[in-house]
Amino acid sequence: xxxxxxxxxxxxxxxxxxxxRALSGAKxxxxxxxxxxxxxxxxxxxxxxxxxxxxxxxxGMVFNLDMLKKILNDTVLKRLDHRNxxxxxxxxxxxxxxxxxxxxxxxxxxxxxLPKTLKLEVKLFETPNNSVVYRGxxx
Amino acid sequence: xxxxxxxxxxxxxxxxxxxxRALSGAKxxxxxxxxxxxxxxxxxxxxxxxxxxxxxxxxGMVFNLDMLKKILNDTVLKRLDHRNxxxxxxxxxxxxxxxxxxxxxxxxxxxxxLPKTLKLEVKLFETPNNSVVYRGxxx
Amino acid sequence: xxxxxxxxxxxxxxxxxxxxRALSGAKxxxxxxxxxxxxxxxxxxxxxxxxxxxxxxxxGMVFNLDMLKKILNDTVLKRLDHRNxxxxxxxxxxxxxxxxxxxxxxxxxxxxxLPKTLKLEVKLFETPNNSVVYRGxxx
Amino acid sequence: xxxxxxxxxxxxxxxxxxxxRALSGAKxxxxxxxxxxxxxxxxxxxxxxxxxxxxxxxxGMVFNLDMLKKILNDTVLKRLDHRNxxxxxxxxxxxxxxxxxxxxxxxxxxxxxLPKTLKLEVKLFETPNNSVVYRGxxx
Amino acid sequence: xxxxxxxxxxxxxxxxxxxxRALSGAKxxxxxxxxxxxxxxxxxxxxxxxxxxxxxxxxGMVFNLDMLKKILNDTVLKRLDHRNxxxxxxxxxxxxxxxxxxxxxxxxxxxxxLPKTLKLEVKLFETPNNSVVYRGxxx
Amino acid sequence: xxxxxxxxxxxxxxxxxxxxRALSGAKxxxxxxxxxxxxxxxxxxxxxxxxxxxxxxxxGMVFNLDMLKKILNDTVLKRLDHRNxxxxxxxxxxxxxxxxxxxxxxxxxxxxxLPKTLKLEVKLFETPNNSVVYRGxxx
Numbered sequence: 001x002x003x004x005x006x007x008x009x010x011x012x013x014x015x016x017x018x019x020x021r022a023l024s025g026a027k028x029x030x031x032x033x034x035x036x037x038x039x040x041x042x043x044x045x046x047x048x049x050x051x052x053x054x055x056x057x058x059x060g061m062v063f064n065l066d067m068l069k070k071i072l073n074d075t076v077l078k079r080l081d082h083r084n085x086x087x088x089x090x091x092x093x094x095x096x097x098x099x100x101x102x103x104x105x106x107x108x109x110x111x112x113x114l115p116k117t118l119k120l121e122v123k124l125f126e127t128p129n130n131s132v133v134y135r136g137x138x139x
Numbered sequence: 140x141x142x143x144x145x146x147x148x149x150x151x152x153x154x155x156x157x158x159x160r161a162l163s164g165a166k167x168x169x170x171x172x173x174x175x176x177x178x179x180x181x182x183x184x185x186x187x188x189x190x191x192x193x194x195x196x197x198x199g200m201v202f203n204l205d206m207l208k209k210i211l212n213d214t215v216l217k218r219l220d221h222r223n224x225x226x227x228x229x230x231x232x233x234x235x236x237x238x239x240x241x242x243x244x245x246x247x248x249x250x251x252x253l254p255k256t257l258k259l260e261v262k263l264f265e266t267p268n269n270s271v272v273y274r275g276x277x278x
Numbered sequence: 279x280x281x282x283x284x285x286x287x288x289x290x291x292x293x294x295x296x297x298x299r300a301l302s303g304a305k306x307x308x309x310x311x312x313x314x315x316x317x318x319x320x321x322x323x324x325x326x327x328x329x330x331x332x333x334x335x336x337x338g339m340v341f342n343l344d345m346l347k348k349i350l351n352d353t354v355l356k357r358l359d360h361r362n363x364x365x366x367x368x369x370x371x372x373x374x375x376x377x378x379x380x381x382x383x384x385x386x387x388x389x390x391x392l393p394k395t396l397k398l399e400v401k402l403f404e405t406p407n408n409s410v411v412y413r414g415x416x417x
Numbered sequence: 418x419x420x421x422x423x424x425x426x427x428x429x430x431x432x433x434x435x436x437x438r439a440l441s442g443a444k445x446x447x448x449x450x451x452x453x454x455x456x457x458x459x460x461x462x463x464x465x466x467x468x469x470x471x472x473x474x475x476x477g478m479v480f481n482l483d484m485l486k487k488i489l490n491d492t493v494l495k496r497l498d499h500r501n502x503x504x505x506x507x508x509x510x511x512x513x514x515x516x517x518x519x520x521x522x523x524x525x526x527x528x529x530x531l532p533k534t535l536k537l538e539v540k541l542f543e544t545p546n547n548s549v550v551y552r553g554x555x556x
Numbered sequence: 557x558x559x560x561x562x563x564x565x566x567x568x569x570x571x572x573x574x575x576x577r578a579l580s581g582a583k584x585x586x587x588x589x590x591x592x593x594x595x596x597x598x599x600x601x602x603x604x605x606x607x608x609x610x611x612x613x614x615x616g617m618v619f620n621l622d623m624l625k626k627i628l629n630d631t632v633l634k635r636l637d638h639r640n641x642x643x644x645x646x647x648x649x650x651x652x653x654x655x656x657x658x659x660x661x662x663x664x665x666x667x668x669x670l671p672k673t674l675k676l677e678v679k680l681f682e683t684p685n686n687s688v689v690y691r692g693x694x695x
Numbered sequence: 696x697x698x699x700x701x702x703x704x705x706x707x708x709x710x711x712x713x714x715x716r717a718l719s720g721a722k723x724x725x726x727x728x729x730x731x732x733x734x735x736x737x738x739x740x741x742x743x744x745x746x747x748x749x750x751x752x753x754x755g756m757v758f759n760l761d762m763l764k765k766i767l768n769d770t771v772l773k774r775l776d777h778r779n780x781x782x783x784x785x786x787x788x789x790x791x792x793x794x795x796x797x798x799x800x801x802x803x804x805x806x807x808x809l810p811k812t813l814k815l816e817v818k819l820f821e822t823p824n825n826s827v828v829y830r831g832x833x834x
Contacts, residue, residue, distance in 0.1 A: 003554040004517045009546040013266065015154035015181035015223075020754060031754055033761055039223035042154035042181005044266050054556055055521070059437060059448055060513035065547065066450055084154075084178035096755035100699045104750070127152065127183050129704040130760060137698040139749055142693040143656045148685040159337060170337055172344055193695055194660070198576060198587055199652035204686065205589055235338035239282045243333070268287040269343065276281040278332055291544065293432030293459035293501070298615060309615055311622055317501035320432035320459005322544050362432075362456035374616035378560045382611070405430065405461050407565040408621065415559035417610055420832040421795045426824040471834055472799070476715060476726055477791035482825065483728055569822065571710035571737035571779075595779035598710035598737005600822050640710075640734035683708065683739050 001054040005121075006062045008049050010072045012081035015042035016097040019086075040084065047076055047106055048123040051114060063118060075109040099126045103134040111136070140193040144260075145201045147188050149211045151220035154181035155236040158225075179223065186215055186245055187262040190253060202257060214248040238265045242273040250275070279332040283399075284340045286327050288350045290359035293320035294375040297364075318362065324403040325354055325384055331396040341396060353387040377404045381412040389414070418471040422538075423479045425466050427489045429498035432459035433514040436503075457501065464493055464523055465540040468531060480535060492526040516543045520551040528553070557610040561677075562618045564605050566628045568637035571598035572653040575642075596640065603632055603662055604679040607670060619674060631665040655682045659690040667692070696749040700816075701757045703744050705767045707776035710737035711792040714781075735779065742771055742801055743818040746809060758813060770804040794821045798829040806831070 017040040018032035028036045035041070049072060053062050083089060085097040091105045103124040111120055125131040156179040157171035167175045174180070188211060192201050222228060224236040230244045242263040250259055264270040295318040296310035306314045313319070327350060331340050361367060363375040369383045381402040389398055403409040434457040435449035445453045452458070466489060470479050500506060502514040508522045520541040528537055542548040573596040574588035584592045591597070605628060609618050639645060641653040647661045659680040667676055681687040712735040713727035723731045730736070744767060748757050778784060780792040786800045798819040806815055820826040 001556055002517075002521050002551060003556055004520065005550040006517070007548045007550075011266070013180050013182050015179045018755075022753070031756075031759065034221040037221050037223075039226045040154045040179070040181070041152050041221040041223065042179070042183075043152050044181075044183045050550075055517045058439070060435075060515035060518045061448075062517055062549070064448065082173040082176050082180040084176075084180065087178045098755035100697075100701070100750045100757055101755045103699065104697050127150070131702045132757070133700040133702075134697060139696055139698055140695055141656075141660050141690060142695055143659065144689040145656070146687045146689075157338075161336070170342065194656045197578070199574075199654035199657045200587075201656055201688070203587065237338035239280075239284070239333045239340055240338045242282065243280050270285045271340070272283040272285075273280060278279055278281055289544070291458050291460050293457045296616075300614070309617075309620065312499040315499050315501075317504045318432045318457070318459070319430050319499040319501065320457070320461075321430050322459075322461040360451040360454050360458040362454075362458065365456045376616035378558075378562070378611045378618055379616045381560065382558050405428070409563045410618070411561040411563075412558060417557055417559055418834055419795075419799050419829060420834055421798065422828040423795070424826045424828075472795045475717070477713075477793035477796045478726075479795055479827070481726065567822070569736050569738050571735045590777040593777050593779075595782045596710045596735070596737070597708050597777040597779065598735070599708050600737075600739040638729040638732050638736040640732075640736065643734045683706070 001057065003052065004055050004062045005050050005052040006065070006068070008065065008068045008072060010047050010049070010076050012045050012047070012077060013042065014045060014080055014083050014085050015040045016085040016092075017041070018096055018098060020096050021094075040086070043126050045080070045102070046125040047072075048125075049076075049106070049110060050121040050123070052119040052121070053115075053117055063114075071110060071113040075113070076106055079109070080106075099124050099130065099132045100134070103132050107134050107136060140196065142191065143194050143201045144189050144191040145204070145207070147204065147207050147211060149186050149188070149215050151184050151186070151216060152181065153184060153219055153222050153224050154179045155224040155231070156180070157235055157237060159235050160233075179225070182265050184219070184241070185264040186211075187264075188215075188245070188249060189260040189262070191258040191260070192254075192256055202253075210249060210252040214252070215245055218248070219245075238263050238269065238271045239273070242271050246273050246275060279335060281330065282333050282340050283328050283330040284343070284346070286343065286346045286350060288325050288327070288354050290323050290325070290355060291320065292323060292358055292361050292363050293318045294363040294370075295319070296374055296376060298374050299372075318364070321404050323358070323380070325350075326401040326403075327354075327384070327388060328399040328401070329392060329396040330399070331393075341392075349388060349391040353391070354384055357387070358384075377402050377408065377410045378412070381410050385412050385414060418474065420469065421472050421479050422467050422469040423482070423485070425482065425485045425489060427464050427466070427493050429462050429464070429494060430459065431462060431497055431500050431502050432457045433502040433509070434458070435513055435515060437513050438511075457503070460543050462497070462519070463542040464489075464520075465542075466493075466523070466527060467538040467540070469536040469538070470532075470534055480531075488527060488530040492530070493523055496526070497523075516541050516547065516549045517551070520549050524551050524553060557613060559608065560611050560618045561606050561608040562621070562624070564621065564624045564628060566603050566605070566632050568601050568603070568633060569598065570601060570636055570639050570641050571596045572641040572648075573597070574652055574654060576652050577650075596642070599682050601636070601658070602681040603628075604681075605632075605662070605666060606677040606679070608675040608677070609671075609673055619670075627666060627669040631669070632662055635665070636662075655680050655686065655688045656690070659688045663690050663692060696752060698747065699750050699757050700745050700747040701760070701763070703760065703763050703767060705742050705744070705771050706739060707742070707772060708737065708739050709775055709778050709780050710735045711780040711787075712736070713791055713793060715791050716789075735781070738821050740775070740797070741820040742767075743820075744771075744801070744805060745816040745818070747814040747816070748810075748812055758809075766805060766808040770808070771801055774804070775801075794819050794825065794827045795829070798827050802829050802831060
């Protein structure tokens with residue numbers, strides 16, 4: 001069977017502040033610049049979620065697109081859309097909500113709902129010019 | 140002389156909350172839905188700022204593009220980028236930061252720096268699917 | 279009060295065939311080329327629906343965005359999305375489903391749901407390179 | 418020599434219906450939802466075709482871009498553009514025209530025209546939010 | 557009959573240098589900055605050409621799209637694409653090739669081929685962030 | 696630690712001419728077509744620069760985004776933006792400035808400024824429809 005990757009894109013709007021509690025204010029400002037602004041700021045995030053696996057001979061699909069939409073609705077949209085990430089998302093109470101960490105958190109949430117046979121990749125755009133990809137790799 | 144419109148696009152990231160103090164919590168939630176979320180959310184805003192006037196015969200320009208960039212830098216970017224609009228922008232301490240009101244505020248700020256002979260129009264995208272235009276018209 | 283235009287964008291996927299019954303096959307092929315292909319073809323249409331009016335002093339909005347979304351859902355999406363326009367849409371049983379006529383039909387459907395005080399404009403993209411605008415003007 | 422990937426993007430408009438003959442009507446509706454609509458619907462498809470190989474030291478190119486354009490014209494555009502995929506494309510008389518299967522078919526058509534030394538990848542967008550990639554991998 | 561605007565988008569790649577012979581080198585550098593670089597630079601220009609008029613009751617079209625494509629091919633693409641505007645385009649031997657002047661030149665070329673009953677508008681993007689519109693207005 | 700890729704996008708406008716001195720005029724025209732036009736032409740190039748490595752546990756970042764912006768400013772923007780590539784960029788005095796070779800040159804310039812632990816990839820768009828990727832692979 002052919003191995004194909006299927007990507008579904010979802011958009012969410014959220015606010016955040018880059019800040020690491022263990023570091024001083026000066027160090028935080030040096031590391032994160034205007035993104036460390038105490039009152040926060042926000043983005044229209046775009047998540048491109050890709051699953052890779054064998055195409056089912058009967059249906060011609062890698063994974064049912066409506067099921068993928070439902071999973072993304074129940075995870076990414078329900079928990080992150082129109083939220084203040086630092087305040088309202090458990091994962092970011094302690095963890096710095098960088099694009100890297102948000103992509104890793106989306107990967108963790110979506111992975112739970114997928115068959116083990118599918119490989120998962122998450123690309124997250126913070127702006128059209130800044131993005132990250134997490135493929136589940138750990139070193 | 141030919142009349143031409145010149146548009147410069149700038150991007151800024153900000154957080155906001157739609158909320159009208161004079162109205163009850165229930166009324167605010169009914170009017171603004173998830174945009175009324177108390178902890179706020181955010182957007183990558185795009186402002187398309189258009190000036191219309193005669194093309195200068197000597198230079199071939201309606202208005203100097205570098206001057207327009209500088210004006211937008213000193214107004215839109217300096218005051219709105221990486222800000223919490225409700226908390227950090229004077230105009231929105233009392234006024235609800237809807238896309239409509241943000242466009243009107245940008246129009247007000249930019250207008251001050253332009254020659255009176257130029258007509259000004261501001262298009263503001265809150266997301267790629269939601270936008271407003273203010274042309275300085277009052278009824 | 280300030281006069282502002284508010285635009286909401288919706289996407290729909292549909293198939294169509296450009297064909298005028300009153301004309302010969304040869305004339306239809308000459309007029310519409312590959313778009314006259316008897317088996318039809320399709321597009322991802324994008325409709326940008328714009329309402330213009332006074333900004334409400336209390337809410338800071340021209341028109342409630344959630345209401346506009348609901349109107350577009352009940353008209354554009356419900357009647358045109360994932361449809362064969364020639365076969366399944368009453369307006370195009372006789373009328374040629376050109377971009378021009380689709381924009382006029384969307385304008386007719388949406389207008390019914392709007393307050394008389396708002397001016398309505400519909401921009402319809404058949405592809406990113408081909409689009410039309412109907413502003414309700416009749417000569 | 419450096420190994421570089423070269424991508425050329427082409428657009429085509431087509432109609433299709435997701436339907437598997439071997440399955441019942443109820444099962445087809447459950448699997449494909451509105452995409453199973455009997456009268457069909459359509460899309461502006463975008464195919465990103467990528468060839469990877471060594472950069473030629475004399476020309477500075479991986480593969481001649483005009484030749485790649487000609488290959489895509491003679492395959493993707495000539496056979497799929499402004500077509501009803503289920504009715505007019507031989508491959509989809511029996512095979513369900515899912516994005517996965519269309520990408521595999523484009524890969525098959527283009528591969529025939531390429532030197533064996535080039536690796537081929539096809540990314541197909543059905544809409545800006547739904548896409549697939551086929552890299553010629555079989556399990 | 558309904559009045560509708562029809563837009564066709566074309567892309568061309570060209571090089572240019574902003575420079576006014578009647579002015580000193582210092583004045584040119586002050587006015588045009590890096591765009592005055594003597595060796596030139598270039599852009600992927602996008603021209604959105606819009607014609608406005610009555611929808612033909614028989615065909616459902618404002619103007620035949622294939623005819624509009626042919627006009628743009630014979631004017632914009634043939635004369636400006638893959639050209640050095642200052643050196644190879646007669647209009648810019650003396651005239652500064654600003655976005656404003658290029659839009660006016662495209663308007664002049666296209667207007668000649670159109671019926672007098674159609675209103676013509678040309679929007680020209682030099683980059684996604686810089687654009688101009690010329691509607692044929694003269695003061 | 697998680698392995699994540701971070702991408703920053705930069706835009707530059709430049710002119711070039713595809714031409715290989717060692718080949719005849721006829722051969723150059725056959726190979727490069729309109730891109731061999733002696734007076735040159737130009738593009739709005741987009742470079743997507745991706746670094747891949749471990750996410751720092753303290754900061755939540757693969758690499759500091761402000762540092763990456765500074766590197767791209769000092770290399771890509773300073774040396775290529777608003778330039779005639781053939782005339783003003785040392786690397787292309789002899790080397791043909793194809794998209795492939797420009798991507799390799801950007802990779803070479805950026806690599807010098809990065810920690811050895813990061814993997815570097817450069818995607819370069821000459822137009823939205825033509826792009827190349829160089830990942831530092833040599834055969």
